[in-house]
Amino acid sequence: MHLRPGMDGATRGAGRDLSGRLHRAAPFVLPAPALITIALLCAFPAVYTLYMSFQTWTGSQTRSPEFVGFLNYLEAFRDDERFQMAIWRTVLYTAGSLALQVPLGVALAVFFNREFSGKGLVRTLYLLPFVATPAAIALVWVLIYNPATGVLNYLLELVHLPKGLWTYGADSALWALVIVDTWQHTPLVMLITLAGLAALPLDPYESAQIDGASPWQSFWHITLPMLRPTVAVAALFRAIDALKAFDVIFAMTQGGPGEATETLNIYIYLAAFQYFRFGYSSSLLMLFFALILGVCLLIIKGRRQAEAARG
Amino acid sequence: MKRQARPGNSRGLSRRQIIGGALGTAAVGLVADGWRGTAAAAFNWKQHAGEQIRFIGLKAILETFWRESLPDFEKDTGIKVIFEDYEQAQSRQKLATEMVARTGTVDTFRTTKMQDFQQYWQNGWYEVLDPYLADASKSHPELNLPDFFSGAMESCKIEGKLVALPVTSGAQILFYRKDLFEAKGLKVPTTMEEMEAAAKALHNPPNVYGFGSRGQKSAAVSMFATFLHNFGADWMAGGKPSLNTPEAVAAYTYYGRMLRQYGPPGVVNMSHVELGPMFGEGKLAMFADDLSLASIYEDDKKSKVAGRVGYAKLPAGSKRDTPTIYVYGMAMSSQSKRKDATWHWIQWVSSAAVQTRGMLKGVAGVRASAWKSPEFVKTAKKDWVEAAQITLQKGNDEWAPPVISVPEARDIVGLPITVAVEGGDVKAACDRGNRNLETLARRDGVLR
Numbered sequence: 001m002h003l004r005p006g007m008d009g010a011t012r013g014a015g016r017d018l019s020g021r022l023h024r025a026a027p028f029v030l031p032a033p034a035l036i037t038i039a040l041l042c043a044f045p046a047v048y049t050l051y052m053s054f055q056t057w058t059g060s061q062t063r064s065p066e067f068v069g070f071l072n073y074l075e076a077f078r079d080d081e082r083f084q085m086a087i088w089r090t091v092l093y094t095a096g097s098l099a100l101q102v103p104l105g106v107a108l109a110v111f112f113n114r115e116f117s118g119k120g121l122v123r124t125l126y127l128l129p130f131v132a133t134p135a136a137i138a139l140v141w142v143l144i145y146n147p148a149t150g151v152l153n154y155l156l157e158l159v160h161l162p163k164g165l166w167t168y169g170a171d172s173a174l175w176a177l178v179i180v181d182t183w184q185h186t187p188l189v190m191l192i193t194l195a196g197l198a199a200l201p202l203d204p205y206e207s208a209q210i211d212g213a214s215p216w217q218s219f220w221h222i223t224l225p226m227l228r229p230t231v232a233v234a235a236l237f238r239a240i241d242a243l244k245a246f247d248v249i250f251a252m253t254q255g256g257p258g259e260a261t262e263t264l265n266i267y268i269y270l271a272a273f274q275y276f277r278f279g280y281s282s283s284l285l286m287l288f289f290a291l292i293l294g295v296c297l298l299i300i301k302g303r304r305q306a307e308a309a310r311g
Numbered sequence: 312m313k314r315q316a317r318p319g320n321s322r323g324l325s326r327r328q329i330i331g332g333a334l335g336t337a338a339v340g341l342v343a344d345g346w347r348g349t350a351a352a353a354f355n356w357k358q359h360a361g362e363q364i365r366f367i368g369l370k371a372i373l374e375t376f377w378r379e380s381l382p383d384f385e386k387d388t389g390i391k392v393i394f395e396d397y398e399q400a401q402s403r404q405k406l407a408t409e410m411v412a413r414t415g416t417v418d419t420f421r422t423t424k425m426q427d428f429q430q431y432w433q434n435g436w437y438e439v440l441d442p443y444l445a446d447a448s449k450s451h452p453e454l455n456l457p458d459f460f461s462g463a464m465e466s467c468k469i470e471g472k473l474v475a476l477p478v479t480s481g482a483q484i485l486f487y488r489k490d491l492f493e494a495k496g497l498k499v500p501t502t503m504e505e506m507e508a509a510a511k512a513l514h515n516p517p518n519v520y521g522f523g524s525r526g527q528k529s530a531a532v533s534m535f536a537t538f539l540h541n542f543g544a545d546w547m548a549g550g551k552p553s554l555n556t557p558e559a560v561a562a563y564t565y566y567g568r569m570l571r572q573y574g575p576p577g578v579v580n581m582s583h584v585e586l587g588p589m590f591g592e593g594k595l596a597m598f599a600d601d602l603s604l605a606s607i608y609e610d611d612k613k614s615k616v617a618g619r620v621g622y623a624k625l626p627a628g629s630k631r632d633t634p635t636i637y638v639y640g641m642a643m644s645s646q647s648k649r650k651d652a653t654w655h656w657i658q659w660v661s662s663a664a665v666q667t668r669g670m671l672k673g674v675a676g677v678r679a680s681a682w683k684s685p686e687f688v689k690t691a692k693k694d695w696v697e698a699a700q701i702t703l704q705k706g707n708d709e710w711a712p713p714v715i716s717v718p719e720a721r722d723i724v725g726l727p728i729t730v731a732v733e734g735g736d737v738k739a740a741c742d743r744g745n746r747n748l749e750t751l752a753r754r755d756g757v758l759r
Contacts, residue, residue, distance in 0.1 A: 059411035061645075061646075062434070146577060165576070167580070168579060169733070170733050170735075256580060274722075276411070276716070278411075
């Protein structure tokens with residue numbers, strides 16, 4: 001039989017034809033293996049952590065976990081000064097990282113958006129910190145930061161600038177780590193912003209030029225506002241990552257000197273794998289998750305409001 | 312006595328020789344000791360040849376020595392050892408993670424009372440070794456238990472049950488540069504004040520720093536313990552934490568001041584891993600750490616100060632004179648799938664021959680025969696032996712708070728050290744540490 005215009009095979013064999021049924025079921029069946037795997041890999045640990053957060057367990061093979069209700073959460077808020085300090089340090093670390101990386105990344109993106117000879121090579125070089133492995137970065141920066149034998153203090157001395165203790169002093173350690181994080185992740189912000197820049201329409205710039213706007217005015221009043229959604233995405237990625245930062249901090253200072261760089265993730269790791277407090281660390285993880293979720297929602301809401309304001 | 316395969320003296324032997332040797336040993340053992348039952352299955356070093364066991368350890372002279380000895384072990388027993396060593400904190404975390412996961416992939420590890428016993432025993436991770444000792448087919452007849460120092464054996468027992476065979480006793484001594492001391496006409500310090508004066512006189516940055524000792528929060532605790540005790544303080548007194556007594560605050564302040572004023576920059580992040588080689592390069596005038604480091608310093612190829620190093624007991628304090636010691640034993644994981652092969656390893660590594668060889672490499676043994684071995688007596692430096700023996704004699708092995716959650720306690724009591732080194736408010740830090748230690752002790756159920 002012929003297919004008349006406006007009619008497809010499914011209409012003909014509606015509900016009765018095997019291939020039609022398969023065709024309709026495909027969107028559910030084909031992704032199913034991947035979805036099930038992701039559900040198991042993500043959902044199971046999350047649910048297990050939630051379950052453990054109401055227990056207390058030291059990893060013993062002779063004593064099973066013991067139900068304690070909300071006791072762990074109570075301890076975290078009421079007794080655990082170290083937990084509260086860790087939250088504060090995490091917030092400081094994230095805020096410092098964002099404050100440096102977002103403006104720097106945007107500036108670099110604008111710089112690389114023009115054409116100049118050697119642009120490809122220079123841009124690749126700028127991307128390298130982001131591609132390097134965190135452990136290698138940590139080891140190299142520990143050497144650079146060494147107050148007595150490191151190259152940073154040596155260079156500062158050459159130009160008569162004051163030397164510092166960097167990661168070896170309790171006051172400067174957290175900021176020294178923020179510098180490393182900035183060095184490592186600014187290229188990501190730059191990449192995302194470059195993509196955003198490439199998608200910008202050219203008309204507003206033409207009108208601005210006709211109206212006699214300077215390059216700086218074009219940038220400040222046209223480029224930046226149009227880039228806001230892109231920058232918000234970059235900031236969101238960086239915020240989530242900075243809140244959870246672990247590998248570089250652990251490899252460089254292990255939370256030291258003292259507790260100066262002990263962010264939440266580091267403290268939770270110690271509570272679980274050094275102090276064997278699996279129930280307590282699970283409750284801290286749930287609180288940590290709530291914190292990250294909260295920050296994400298804030299940024300997304302901020303972006304929506306900015307978009308609404310723009311109209 | 313027939314030639315037989317013995318640790319440290321392995322040669323390629325034919326199977327007949329080995330079996331003959333083993334039977335001969337068993338026969339002699341029966342006659343001589345008389346405490347073995349019927350040797351129905353004779354002990355044979357090679358009864359588990361072809362098997363493989365896994366060891367997780369720390370980064371220290373001890374592990375370096377064992378690693379060098381692995382070829383001998385393989386020759387003697389035919390057992391292959393997967394030998395892994397890591398930094399202290401990481402090693403313990405790795406071990407704990409694998410034990411919690413119950414993968415059964417760890418067979419053996421070294422362990423010490425103050426750090427591990429409470430926690431590991433509570434978690435059921437130790438394999439009790441008494442049944443193995445009692446089984447003639449599994450234990451080497453010349454194990455010679457009375458040869459071990461009795462104190463060391465006791466340190467390896469929990470509730471009367473043996474969980475490890477002692478392999479070494481660490482002791483904290485003072486390493487000092489004889490040449491620098493002589494040049495300034497200084498004597499070896501015997502009090503805390505004298506040590507500070509010497510550090511001040513010899514402090515000459517950036518060539519030489521007056522005094523070095525661990526500053527990193529957790530690693531420093533075992534080295535700081537001597538100072539705490541010598542100033543007349545304890546971690547806990549009468550079942551309650553006592554970190555903020557005037558004596559404790561004085562101890563923290565002294566230790567912090569010594570490191571801040573006469574230590575290398577960045578010492579607050581350093582443990583023996585960084586400081587040990589520093590002394591070997593001649594950058595420290597004095598260094599307080601474990602006596603086994605001497606083996607690096609006396610080696611021409613590894614240190615620039617060979618022949619110029621003196622060894623002494625740490626100075627006494629105003630109230631006490633009890634330097635820190637710690638016995639380490641080789642333990643077996645209760646989850647091991649190759650327990651008999653692991654028992655071979657434990658016996659071998661704690662045997663008289665291996666410990667005697669260890670003495671020559673700076674590893675203090677815990678067997679009387681090791682200390683009396685003629686080769687050691689001939690080559691050992693007199694002041695090292697003296698410092699070691701007097702420290703082991705007077706030693707106090709309570710180098711960490713007597714609680715169950717020791718790793719967390721180490722971080723709590725190590726924090727005031729960091730504050731002291733940085734010149735902060737030590738009393739406030741000690742008060743806070745005391746509060747946190749009390750919370751921990753209460754949680755552990757050891758608070759009175």
